[in-house]
Amino acid sequence: MRALLILVLSLFLATMVYAQTSRRDSASSYLERGNQWLKKGEVERAIEDFSLAVSSDPTLDQAYFNRGVARERKGDAEGALSDYNKALRLNARNLDAYLSRGILFTQRKEYEAALGDFEAASAINPRDPRAWINRGATNHMRRDFAAALQNYTQAVNLAPKDARAWAGRGGTRFFLGDLAGALADLQQALRLNPRLALAYNQRAEIWLQQSAPDKALADAEKAIQCDPTIAEVWATRGEAWFAKGKLERAVSDYDEALKLNPQFTQVWCNRGIVQLQLKQDAAAEQDFARCRELGSSLSPYVEQWLQAQRKKREAK
DSSP states (O other): OHHHHHHHHHHHHHHHHHHHHHHHHHHHHHHHHHHHHHHTTOHHHHHHHHHHHHHHOTTOHHHHHHHHHHHHHHTOHHHHHHHHHHHHHHOTTOHHHHHHHHHHHHHTTOHHHHHHHHHHHHHHOTTOHHHHHHHHHHHHHTTOHHHHHHHHHHHHHHOTTOHHHHHHHHHHHHHTTOHHHHHHHHHHHHHHOTTOHHHHHHHHHHHHHTTOHHHHHHHHHHHHHHOTTOHHHHHHHHHHHHHTTOHHHHHHHHHHHHHHOTTOHHHHHHHHHHHHHTTOHHHHHHHHHHHHHTTOOOOHHHHHHHHHHHHHHHHO
16 A cells, blocks of 8 residues: 555656646747747737746746737837736846836836836846946936946946947936037947947037037938937937028928927927927917926027917907
């Protein structure tokens, strides 16, 4: 009886081990197939396979992380955040999950949460430049330019061939008023990556500040050629056209920027000013109203014009 009991238990344990191994193998297969779909841009199919991987092995943190990436590409920020959270509960050393969740927090303007994730990523691997670059970007967005400069400098020291680190530091130096340092960093970024749209765009902003609209226009056009999906590059070329007195072209570029980012407050204000000069009063007033709705204050000149418009309507 004892021998029979041992045999039964052995068979039971072997069956359990086989089932667990089988589930892990299935999960790995679904995970790999999902990765292939994601590379091909088939986001929905990737999500389906990552979900099958999770069902097969609920402890597989990488499947949750990859599904989060796919959901984020689909535009499902809440679903992505939920998956990143689950991946990190299963594996508190998943560096990529901290980075991705931190970027998502930055996009949601939850800067303190973002910085916490990037610091956690740095603790896992202090020599990974991505954490320092993202810390720099987050501090820049929260207007702590001194901290951003330190973060980007650390990234440059760790990865001197990473164009993003140089471009980020160049952008921060621009906001700190160090135009010579900014130009040097941006030129180095473009030597490393001649297709880096944001570096061209930032250099165009410097040319505008230095009253060199032709140089600004050339760089803005290069930025658009490199990546026409970034709203900022269209906005900058609009500013360059405005500086050259080409008002209709400026409006056209501002239109493109607002298609890509309808929340781009400064562009609403800028387009309103151009519409004002084109004597398109109704359109200008609508743009200024939208600018206010988004929480931006208007210049005294624009406020005076709006008051004059109201008085005209009241008089009628």
